[in-house]
Each structure stands twice: as C-alpha cells, then as structure tokens.
C-alpha cells in the first residue's frame with residue numbers, strides 16, 4: 001500500500017553525524033571561498049561555473065536567483081558581484097545531472113518521498129514533462145500538448161473558477177508573472193496566493209497603511225550615507241550576504257550599526273569581504289557597534305522603551321524629534337504620544353529581555369542621529385503581531401524625520417529575487433481596483449473584484465474541498481507552508497496538482513489524485529523563442545527594474561520557459577473564448593512588456609529603459625515625501641505590547657534558515673556560522689533551559705506545540721546549547737513546519753507566525 005500524503009510530506013527523521021564547534025565571529029572570508037569551491041566542483045561543470053561567476057549580477061548579465069538584494073549602480077566587483085550563497089544557488093540550478101523518464105521509472109513516488117530534502121534536491125534538473133495518473137506509483141512521460149490539454153480539461157471541468165488555486169513563488173520574472181495573473185483573471189478567479197503571503201506581507205500591510213507604499217523607501221546610496229542602520233530580525237550574513245558590503249561602506253563613511261536579534265549572527269559581527277583580497281588576509285571589518293539580544297517577539301517592547309526615552313529627552317531639550325517634519329508630513333502624532341505615555345519604561349524594557357546597559361548604549365546612538373535606516377526581514381514579519389512590529393519602527397523613523405531624505409528610511413529586505421516585481425505586476429489575491437480597471441480597459445473582460453485566497457485560505461479551501469486544483473508556478477508549497485500534515489491532506493484532496501519547476505521537490509510527491517510536473521528553464525539558461533533570444537526583467541528589493549538574460553544552453557531540449565508554459569496553459573484552457581492571443585506573447589517578450597507598460601504604473605518606455613545597464617527605478621512616493629495614504633500624510637500608529645503567558649515548561653520557538661539552504665532547497669548539512677555541521681534536525685536552546693529540563697548536549701528530544709487545544713509533534717531533534725535568550729529556542733525550516741499552527745498568523749496580513757511558536761521539549 002502506498003504511504004499517505006502526511007507520511008510523504010514529513011521530512012525523514014533520521015540523523016547524520018552531528019558535529020558542533022564554537023561559532024565563528026567572522027563571516028565570508030576564506031572559508032566562504034572554500035565552501036563555494038566545494039559546491040561548484042561537486043555539482044557543476046567547470047566551464048559553466050566559470051561563465052556563471054563572470055556574469056552573475058553584472059550589468060547586461062543575469063540576475064542571481066539567490067536573493068533580492070540590489071546591485072550597486074556604480075562600480076561592480078571585477079570578480080563578479082556574487083557571494084558564497086549566490087554561487088551555491090547557481091551550483092544548485094546549473095547541476096550537471098538531469099532527470100527524466102529513466103529516473104522516474106526507477107524510483108516510485110513513495111521511495112522518493114522517503115529521501116531527505118537534501119537528497120531530493122541533488123537528484124538533478126528536471127528535464128521532461130511528467131505525469132502521475134490516478135492510482136499510479138510512478139511518474140511517466142507526457143508530451144507538452146497532452147499535458148496542457150490535461151490542465152485545460154480539469155480547469156474547464158470545475159464548477160466554478162474559484163475552485164482552482166494558482167500559487168507563485170518569487171523567482172518568476174515580471175513577464176511570466178504578468179501573463180500568469182492575466183490568465184488567472186481571465187479564467188475567472190483571483191486565487192493568486194504567493195510566497196509573499198508567508199514572507200513580507202506584514203511589511204506590505206504596515207507600510208501601505210503608514211507610508212502609502214508597500215515597499216521600502218531607501219536606495220543603496222542611502223545605506224552608504226546613513227548615520228545609523230538598525231538591522232532587525234534579519235540574518236544578512238547568510239541570507240543577503242551582499243548587504244554586508246553595503247554596510248561595510250556605510251561604516252567606512254562613519255555610520256553606526258545596531259543589530260537587534262535574539263542571536264548574535266556571525267555575519268553582522270565581523271565581515272571579511274571575499275571580493276577584497278587584502279581583507280581576506282587581514283581579517284575584515286567589525287560591522288555591528290551594538291548587538292541587542294532581544295527576546296523572541298520582544299521588538300515592540302524594545303521599540304516602545306526607546307520611544308519613551310526619546311520622548312522624555314524631547315520634553316527636556318526640545319531637539320530630539322524633527323518637529324518640522326512631523327507638522328508638515330504626518331498625521332496622528334498627538335494620539336500616538338498620548339498612547340505611548342500609558343506605558344512604563346521599566347515594563348517595556350523587561351519584556352524586551354534587553355539589559356539596561358545595552359539599552360542605554362542604543363539610546364545614546366539614536367538620540368542625536370537623524371539619518372536612520374531600519375532594515376528588517378522575517379524576524380519581524382512572522383509573528384501574530386508582525387504588522388505592529390513594523391508600524392512601531394515606522395513611528396521611530398517618523399519622530400526622527402527619517403524618511404524621504406538622503407541616508408534615511410525603511411528597508412524591508414526582500415527574499416526571493418523577484419518577489420517584489422511579481423506583486424508589482426499583479427500577483428496579488430487582493431489587487432487594487434485601479435489595477436483591475438486597467439486590465440478591463442485593456443483586454444475587454446471584467447476581472448472578478450472578489451478577493452482570492454491567500455496561502456492560508458487556499459490551504460483551508462483545499463482541505464475543505466472547496467478548491468480542487470492546485471497550480472504552482474515555482475516554489476515548493478508543501479514544504480514552505482505551515483502545518484505540514486494538515487496541508488498535506490489539503491493537497492491530497494485535489495483532483496490535480498501541477499508544478500512548474502526547475503528541480504524535483506517534495507511538492508511533486510505530495511500530490512492530488514493526478515499530478516503533473518512541468519520542467520522549465522532556470523535564470524542562467526538561454527531562452528530562445530521565434531523572435532530570437534529573449535530578455536526578461538526583475539525588480540529588486542529597492543524598486544529597481546533590470547534585465548536578466550540567460551548565458552548557458554538549456555540543460556534539456558524539452559524545457560519550456562515559464563512564459564511559454566503560461567501561454568500554453570492559457571491557450572489550451574481558454575481557446576476561442578479568450579480575448580487574448582496568447583501564443584503571440586511567447587514568441588516575443590517585448591509584447592508582454594508593452595502590455596505591462598499600459599497596465600502598471602511606472603513602466604513607461606519599458607522596453608527602452610530596460611536597455612539601460614543598471615535598469616530603472618520605479619516611482620516611490622515615500623522616497624520623496626509623498627504619502628499616498630488615506631490621510632494623505634505619513635501616519636503614526638498605535639501598537640499594543642504583545643502579552644506572552646508561557647507556562648513553566650514552555651518555550652517560544654523560531655524557525656530559521658541555516659547557512660546551507662535556500663528556503664526548502666538544502667545545499668548542504670552545515671550551518672557554519674552557528675558552528676553546526678552535518679545535521680539539520682537540531683534545536684538551539686539556552687543552557688539554563690536545558691539544565692532546568694536535565695537535557696544534555698546532543699540529547700534527542702521531541703518537540704510539541706499545543707495551540708488552541710490541538711497538539712502537534714515533531715520527533716527526533718538533537719539539542720544544542722546556544723547563546724540564545726532564556727525561554728527562546730530555534731529550529732530549522734522546513735523540518736519544524738509541522739509545528740506551525742495554520743491558525744497562528746499575523747493579524748490582517750496572514751503571514752504564518754513561524755517565528756513565535758509556543759512549544760515544549762521532551763527527552764525520549
């Protein structure tokens with residue numbers, strides 16, 4: 001009998017040989033080069049590696065799929081604007097192995113599901129379309145035409161268009177994403193959940209409401225010129241390594257850096273720029289001036305403590321706040337201050353878990369500085385009160401007039417390389433009416449105005465059989481979403497699951513009754529269409545749109561581009577009913593960009609401006625103090641202190657990334673910067689918490705989460721004593737996703753609260 005969807009969704013609970021060392025206090029440098037060399041030599045052809053390293057993030061080259069950090073507008077390193085983890089991302093995509101009919105006839109779906117995510121990922125690049133018929137144990141080959149016809153038959157067989165769910169992961173380019181949402185809307189639904197729902201959705205909500213734009217306001221140049229950069233809930237040494245070069249430049253110009261994080265992440269402490277041979281020998285730059293070991297979800301408390309002391313100083317001296325800015329550009333100051341005054345400084349500081357000494361040092365750095373940037377990522381967005389976290393840091397920036405001027409502003413650091421662009425061009429289950437009106441005006445059909453499902457709603461709808469078809473443009477849904485076992489049942493309830501992917505992943509193995517895998521070109525590969533070699537475009541974390549063009553021959557002749565897949569599915573499904581000639585877009589992507597120009601603001605002269613070597617900036621109101629909010633001003637907000645009531649045996653757990661993974665793609669089993677080698681099933685704990693539970697180093701435990709009376713359990717994790725605040729612990733994503741309750745998410749944004757899960761730990 002074949003294993004259940006739940007069994008297949010779980011990561012195997014086996015161990016490797018765990019080694020633990022003292023975490024280093026320096027990042028990048030020579031060990032980073034060694035790590036790249038090892039990945040490249042194991043998994044890539046040498047000539048590909050050479051080509052890729054020369055073109056990665058170069059002007060006119062291709063955009064690294066590793067992260068959304070922008071490339072410098074001015075000089076770019078001659079060694080290539082790449083980093084250790086960027087090259088690891090490439091070694092993963094440009095693998096020297098492919099898999100197709102032979103591989104899938106050899107291994108059943110059940111067997112593949114028993115492999116670790118690391119093993120699944122290293123099997124090779126997907127090279128042909130595959131189909132899993134109902135009841136079959138193995139995937140089998142299928143032609144593209146037949147595959148498109150299958151999707152069309154299922155879609156057209158649904159009772160309502162809302163029974164289909166169309167997920168997007170953030171690697172999809174602007175061109176593919178625009179066409180995809182256009183197809184979905186013409187088909188008749190707005191069910192467009194995306195990885196952003198699990199990522200920076202809370203930032204988008206908080207920033208739109210307070211500053212009138214759901215994106216950050218700063219440019220790289222601002223980072224170089226800031227007097228103070230606060231890096232909150234983010235681990236750039238691992239997840240955005242090129243950001244460290246920008247922070248280094250800021251330091252050189254006299255800027256100060258504060259990191260606010262339960263963990264003293266290595267990259268922030270000291271950084272050796274791998275592109276600077278002198279630094280490699282001399283040991284690098286100390287980046288962080290003050291590290292603030294805040295407790296998990298202690299950020300609102302910490303910011304409130306700061307705000308209270310700034311207010312006190314302002315009342316005494318009258319020169320701490322930027323009153324001219326507050327008067328002219330903001331709304332809600334008085335009620336914000338009235339609310340703030342109700343909090344006690346001591347209580348806030350205690351709740352933040354930060355010592356008075358560290359607090360005073362931080363206050364000292366903030367009080368007289370007026371060019372402040374706050375950078376943040378998942379440490380702020382994946383909590384129930386995530387929107388409050390972000391609104392509270394905006395309050396600080398507003399008091400200081402630190403927005404819309406040089407060297408100051410908001411910097412939510414995006415994850416996937418084009419997650420921001422996807423949203424800009426319409427991947428949005430709750431798109432603004434203005435955008436829908438433009439679609440109607442241009443194409444002559446009326447898109448539904450009903451909001452579609454976000455990720456969490458989509459899972460519930462599939463579980464309840466209200467949705468019956470799942471289509472994923474990229475990503476690894478089952479491993480990325482919360483509540484793995486519930487979500488596995490949700491997917492298994494579908495009639496058909498379809499994934500457009502470069503690599504095999506667990507989502508291909510936790511299927512609906514039937515399943516399809518559509519193999520597609522990766523970023524580094526040349527995209528040949530009728531009109532010739534195609535260029536595509538992406539938007540980075542700072543709102544710059546630039547071109548990306550593959551440089552390697554495709555790993556298989558059977559691959560299609562994402563654009564071609566979308567056009568193929570749309571054409572087969574909508575046929576003559578469609579108002580759109582789908583196939584013409586795939587012949588020439590310039591035509592897609594012409595349409596984007598007409599429908600989305602800020603893309604005028606798109607095709608021409610894309611030829612500029614560094615791309616072009618999209619308009620950004622907050623950057624120029626034009627706040628497109630309901631009040632027409634930048635809004636102060638009122639945020640509550642979260643109230644944590646842990647029982648004695650409970651801990652708060654965050655699920656984080658190791659240094660050797662890209663989300664659900666596991667590059668290797670090490671987490672070098674945290675001193676962990678050869679194992680991922682680990683839980684970092686404070687040593688006092690270990691003692692209180694009589695737990696030894698490397699002891700095997702089970703972890704339970706009890707949420708609203710529902711018990712979830714993840715088995716077999718090894719304990720590692722670590723420098724983490726008392727009452728807090730950490731595990732890796734996706735192994736611990738099984739513990740993240742589906743109903744625990746950010747209020748109003750629905751970002752799963754994967755950084756604050758209440759758990760207890762039991763020895764076995």
Ligand SMILES: Nc1nc2c(c(=O)[nH]1)N[C@H]1C(S)=C(S)[C@@H](COP(=O)(O)OP(=O)(O)OC[C@H]3O[C@@H](n4cnc5c(=O)[nH]c(N)nc54)[C@H](O)[C@@H]3O)O[C@H]1N2
Pocket residue numbers: 066067068085199232233234235236238239240260261262263265294295296297298299377378379380414415416654655656657658659661662663664755
């Ligand atoms: N190499 C690599 N690069 C990546 C990714 C990857 O997996 N690998 N993923 C990409 C994606 S999609 C994203 S979204 C980003 C993710 O980038 P990050 O957000 O840096 O990733 P996480 O590992 O989730 O790290 C969150 C950090 O927040 C801290 N933290 C957790 N809870 C709290 C809290 O309550 N308060 C504070 N102040 N800090 C907290 C953790 O200790 C950790 O340092 O990176 C992108 N880039």
Ligand SMILES: Nc1nc2c(c(=O)[nH]1)N[C@H]1C(S)=C(S)[C@@H](COP(=O)(O)OP(=O)(O)OC[C@H]3O[C@@H](n4cnc5c(=O)[nH]c(N)nc54)[C@H](O)[C@@H]3O)O[C@H]1N2
Pocket residue numbers: 065169170171172195196198199200378382415416473474475476477479480481482500501502503504505520521522523562655656657662663664665733734736737740754
């Ligand atoms: N517990 C917990 N859960 C989390 C998080 C967390 O911190 N903790 N983080 C959340 C975040 S921030 C995010 S963004 C999501 C990530 O969720 P996803 O974006 O769904 O997951 P990824 O692991 O990035 O997707 C990897 C897969 O994408 C496919 N792929 C790679 N490149 C391409 C390409 O160019 N085209 C196509 N079509 N496919 C490609 C490959 O098949 C690969 O297996 O996970 C979320 N889940």
Ligand SMILES: [Mo]
Pocket residue numbers: 195198199200414415416
């Ligand atoms: Mo993300």
